[in-house]
Amino acid sequence: MKWFVLSQTGRTLFPWLLILSLIVLYRGHNLPGGGFIGGLLGATAFILVGLGDGMAAARQRLRMDPVTVLGIGLGVAVLSGLPGLFGEEKSYFVDQWLPDFTLPLLGEIHIGTPLIFDVGVYIVVMGFVLHTVFSLDYLAQTDSRDKLEEDEKMKGGAD
Amino acid sequence: MPELLIVCPAIIFLAGFFAPLLKNVVGERAGYVLSLAPFSALALLLSQSGYVSSGEGLYYSFEWFSALGGSIDMRLDGLSFLMSALVTGIGGIIVIYTQGYMHGHPQLGRFYLYLLAFMASMVGLVLADNLILLFIFWELTSITSYLLIGFNHESKEARWKALQALLVTGLGAMAMLAGFILLAQVTDTWKISEINNLGDLVRSSPLYTGIVILVLAGAFTKSAQVPFHFWLPNAMAGPTPVSAFLHSATMVKAGVFLMALLTPALGGTELWGYTLSIFGSVTLLLAMFLGLFQKDVKAILAYTTLGVLGILTLLLGIGSAYAIKAMVVFLIGHALYKATLFLVVGSIDHETGTRDVTLLRGLRKLMPITAIAGGLAAFSMSGLPPFFGFIGKELIYKAGVQLDGLEIAFLIAAFFGNLVMMGLALKAGVGPFFGKPNYEALPKKPHEAPFTMWIGPIVLAVSGLAIGIAPFWVSEFMVAPAVAAIRGTELVHLDLALWELVKPNLPLLLSGMTVLGGFFVFLNRALFWAVADRVLAKIRPYGAEAMYERIFSAMVGFSKWQTAKLQTGRLHDYVFFIVGTTTVLIGWILLRSMDGIPTIQTAQFDFWIAGLVALMGVAALCATISKRYFLILGALGTIGFGIALLFAYYGAPDLAITQLMVEALTVVLFMFVICGLPAIRGFSGPWTKGRDALLAGSFGLIVALLAWLAVDLQFAPTISDTLAATSYPEAKGKNVVNVILVDFRALDTFGETTVVAAAALGIAALMSSRRIFKPKTEREAP
Numbered sequence: 001m002k003w004f005v006l007s008q009t010g011r012t013l014f015p016w017l018l019i020l021s022l023i024v025l026y027r028g029h030n031l032p033g034g035g036f037i038g039g040l041l042g043a044t045a046f047i048l049v050g051l052g053d054g055m056a057a058a059r060q061r062l063r064m065d066p067v068t069v070l071g072i073g074l075g076v077a078v079l080s081g082l083p084g085l086f087g088e089e090k091s092y093f094v095d096q097w098l099p100d101f102t103l104p105l106l107g108e109i110h111i112g113t114p115l116i117f118d119v120g121v122y123i124v125v126m127g128f129v130l131h132t133v134f135s136l137d138y139l140a141q142t143d144s145r146d147k148l149e150e151d152e153k154m155k156g157g158a159d
Numbered sequence: 160m161p162e163l164l165i166v167c168p169a170i171i172f173l174a175g176f177f178a179p180l181l182k183n184v185v186g187e188r189a190g191y192v193l194s195l196a197p198f199s200a201l202a203l204l205l206s207q208s209g210y211v212s213s214g215e216g217l218y219y220s221f222e223w224f225s226a227l228g229g230s231i232d233m234r235l236d237g238l239s240f241l242m243s244a245l246v247t248g249i250g251g252i253i254v255i256y257t258q259g260y261m262h263g264h265p266q267l268g269r270f271y272l273y274l275l276a277f278m279a280s281m282v283g284l285v286l287a288d289n290l291i292l293l294f295i296f297w298e299l300t301s302i303t304s305y306l307l308i309g310f311n312h313e314s315k316e317a318r319w320k321a322l323q324a325l326l327v328t329g330l331g332a333m334a335m336l337a338g339f340i341l342l343a344q345v346t347d348t349w350k351i352s353e354i355n356n357l358g359d360l361v362r363s364s365p366l367y368t369g370i371v372i373l374v375l376a377g378a379f380t381k382s383a384q385v386p387f388h389f390w391l392p393n394a395m396a397g398p399t400p401v402s403a404f405l406h407s408a409t410m411v412k413a414g415v416f417l418m419a420l421l422t423p424a425l426g427g428t429e430l431w432g433y434t435l436s437i438f439g440s441v442t443l444l445l446a447m448f449l450g451l452f453q454k455d456v457k458a459i460l461a462y463t464t465l466g467v468l469g470i471l472t473l474l475l476g477i478g479s480a481y482a483i484k485a486m487v488v489f490l491i492g493h494a495l496y497k498a499t500l501f502l503v504v505g506s507i508d509h510e511t512g513t514r515d516v517t518l519l520r521g522l523r524k525l526m527p528i529t530a531i532a533g534g535l536a537a538f539s540m541s542g543l544p545p546f547f548g549f550i551g552k553e554l555i556y557k558a559g560v561q562l563d564g565l566e567i568a569f570l571i572a573a574f575f576g577n578l579v580m581m582g583l584a585l586k587a588g589v590g591p592f593f594g595k596p597n598y599e600a601l602p603k604k605p606h607e608a609p610f611t612m613w614i615g616p617i618v619l620a621v622s623g624l625a626i627g628i629a630p631f632w633v634s635e636f637m638v639a640p641a642v643a644a645i646r647g648t649e650l651v652h653l654d655l656a657l658w659e660l661v662k663p664n665l666p667l668l669l670s671g672m673t674v675l676g677g678f679f680v681f682l683n684r685a686l687f688w689a690v691a692d693r694v695l696a697k698i699r700p701y702g703a704e705a706m707y708e709r710i711f712s713a714m715v716g717f718s719k720w721q722t723a724k725l726q727t728g729r730l731h732d733y734v735f736f737i738v739g740t741t742t743v744l745i746g747w748i749l750l751r752s753m754d755g756i757p758t759i760q761t762a763q764f765d766f767w768i769a770g771l772v773a774l775m776g777v778a779a780l781c782a783t784i785s786k787r788y789f790l791i792l793g794a795l796g797t798i799g800f801g802i803a804l805l806f807a808y809y810g811a812p813d814l815a816i817t818q819l820m821v822e823a824l825t826v827v828l829f830m831f832v833i834c835g836l837p838a839i840r841g842f843s844g845p846w847t848k849g850r851d852a853l854l855a856g857s858f859g860l861i862v863a864l865l866a867w868l869a870v871d872l873q874f875a876p877t878i879s880d881t882l883a884a885t886s887y888p889e890a891k892g893k894n895v896v897n898v899i900l901v902d903f904r905a906l907d908t909f910g911e912t913t914v915v916a917a918a919a920l921g922i923a924a925l926m927s928s929r930r931i932f933k934p935k936t937e938r939e940a941p
Contacts (some may be wrong), residue, residue, distance in 0.1 A: 028894060030892055032894065033894070033897070040821065044824070047824070047827055073916075074913065107368075114939070121900075133827070137831050138926070
């Protein structure tokens with residue numbers, strides 16, 4: 001049984017929450033925000049959809065296994081350290097900035113390796129939260145005792 | 160060309176790396192190809208002999224991680240030249256021998272890999288001129304020899320013995336590393352050649368005794384001195400080429416090599432001299448005593464090796480010019496004849512199927528070439544002229560007769576040791592080939608070993624004879640530089656000529672008595688074998704190996720006991736242990752470091768905050784005593800949101816937002832599982848509850864106290880101002896918290912991110928193994 005209001009809320013808010021999470025991620029370098037909070041917010045977008053339409057729908061929106069997402073995030077975080085190897089004598093793990101430029105609507109844009117690193121953190125956090133939620137949901141769906149016993153019986157019958 | 164010092168171990172390593180592949184491509188004949196690696200290394204080393212015999216030495220240095228003292232320093236001097244030539248020369252022969260011995264073995268490629276990796280480590284070990292580098296190669300030899308001893312890994316016994324060798328030598332190496340660190344602290348350098356020039360500084364240091372004890376712990380375990388001798392005979396569980404190479408010619412010599420190498424820095428004191436002499440003599444005598452009762456040819460050889468290691472240590476301890484000369488000559492002679500004898504035993508074992516000396520007789524007719532090699536080696540080992548072993552033994556007696564007072568005991572030990580050793584040499588190298596044949600009693604019908612298996616022994620045995628007749632071939636070229644390196648002196652001319660030694664004096668008399676006694680032992684060998692089983696069974700419970708086994712099983716027992724106590728499998732216990740330990744440790748530190756009651760910071764503490772805190776307190780109490788999930792969840796949520804409000808109020812917006820998000824998600828996550836959970840029931844009695852309440856209360860108090868004190872405690876100047884000041888100019892970010900996370904301390908953040916990923920994988924693992932860990936009662940339910 002779906003709860004209509006929740007389902008509609010989830011669907012409507014989904015893109016906006018994602019955009020909000022990205023904004024929080026981006027502005028983190030100068031104002032409260034950043035990859036961790038952004039990632040949590042991004043995960044909330046999927047969870048909200050999941051609460052309304054079931055986690056299967058949320059999983060479908062993610063398009064891939066959350067563990068894969070997590071791996072991609074780690075990879076991005078690692079790669080963000082590479083430009084520093086070739087940079088000038090800066091000894092920070094990540095500290096390479098492109099020249100600032102201005103975009104309409106958004107104003108002055110800073111893009112550099114710390115941001116890429118933060119993106120990695122964002123993806124890892126999102127993957128982690130979603131993986132946990134999907135797993136717990138799977139447990140809740142299948143772990144009721146009768147379900148388990150049913151599985152066992154079917155297994156026993158097959159043997 | 161100094162680079163070749165790194166090239167030598169490198170080519171052998173590379174050959175080992177490609178050995179399995181090569182074996183698949185070339186087939187059985189891979190041994191010939193692979194032996195090129197050690198032989199070419201030998202050729203490279205010999206081409207540099209000019210540097211060595213001039214006393215100049217060859218040095219190579221490559222910066223590695225110099226901040227920690229580890230750089231690739233290598234050196235070719237007399238001692239390392241001698242050792243590396245023996246390792247590569249004998250190594251090449253062993254590789255060829257292996258081809259015949261391991262013929263048709265499915266894991267031949269793997270065996271070559273281990274063997275060559277060991278060889279390369281050994282070459283690296285003797286060429287290293289840096290304590291850290293030496294330690295690394297030292298450990299590599301331990302690991303590769305573990306793999307080699309346990310090569311027959313399907314046998315439980317082989318695995319146990321391999322582990323024994325690894326544990327004993329590994330433990331000693333740990334002590335040795337500590338000794339190295341102390342040595343480097345005293346001398347302020349890791350370079351061995353520099354340390355050896357600072358001998359007076361080392362000897363006058365208050366750390367000297369500690370350094371000697373620690374370094375000798377490493378050397379004694381590796382070279383199997385009493386009381387660590389037991390692993391060496393057990394290491395015979397490995398295939399025979401391994402015994403021939405590792406446990407006679409090379410690895411066990413590493414300990415002796417280390418003592419010789421560091422003699423200029425550590426030697427020359429009574430502590431050093433007497434420790435080495437006493438341990439060496441005891442090892443020699445014990446090994447000879449036990450050797451008398453062995454019936455397995457390989458075991459006999461193992462015990463004589465032990466005895467030789469004792470003699471070498473004893474000679475290093477005596478330390479006089481003659482003693483060092485004797486030590487070098489004896490080392491060369493031993494490497495040649497002992498490798499030969501092991502290979503001969505391997506051939507006998509291979510062709511007859513047994514190594515029992517009571518069965519082996521009269522093989523000379525069927526295995527003539529092997530018999531010649533065995534006989535020559537046995538004579539050299541017996542110290543008969545004109546073999547090289549004779550020169551070694553004469554020099555030992557020459558060094559011995561110079562001793563006076565109580566030190567004469569060392570000469571007596573050496574005399575008896577040599578006497579029994581000769582008996583054992585004849586037992587192992589001559590006995591199997593003479594006497595009335597009894598081919599029917601043997602498991603296999605014997606015949607001569609194939610070419611690959613007799614060429615090596617015969618070459619080694621003949622060279623032992625050749626350099627005995629013409630010692631000048633090696634004296635100026637190998638012996639003199641090695642003696643100079645050990646004694647830390649200038650090169651001197653050595654007179655090793657055979658006729659110089661054959662003069663009617665006390666050493667020659669001792670030598671003659673040794674030969675007579677040795678024959679006596681050989682002829683009466685059956686007497687010892689008759690009582691062997693009874694004697695060995697009687698002394699075994701008092702031996703060092705029994706002690707090792709007791710310690711080993713005690714450690715395993717303790718480990719099992721404490722695991723059972725701590726890892727109960729109950730979440731309740733885990734939480735109790737973790738929180739309890741934290742409370743005790745932090746509480747102890749806090750109480751110790753606290754002087755007086757700190758002042759309370761009352762700034763910005765107003766009515767609303769007080770109300771909020773009170774609310775959170777009530778919620779905490781509620782969460783503790785309630786038995787309804789929704790109530791608990793609500794109470795925990797109240798606390799969490801309260802903390803978020805506090806963060807926001809005191810100006811930490813990042814933390815506040817994060818806390819809010821986490822709280823919200825926690826509530827959502829709980830919602831999934833709450834329906835599936837069974838009702839809360841009381842499992843704990845009042846005593847447990849009281850204990851937990853006490854612990855929880857004190858933990859809370861400690862944390863509160865810690866937070867309170869943290870404001871005042873300042874161990875080092877604060878860096879927050881620096882970070883705040885540099886945040887924008889250096890990292891172009893105004894949010895200091897974020898700048899720290901993604902820039903200043905990005906590596907830490909990355910570590911934390913990895914932890915998050917690992918936790919996720921843990922969840923995945925839990926999910927997939929859920930059924931395995933299902934409680935028993937549930938599984939039995941109908």
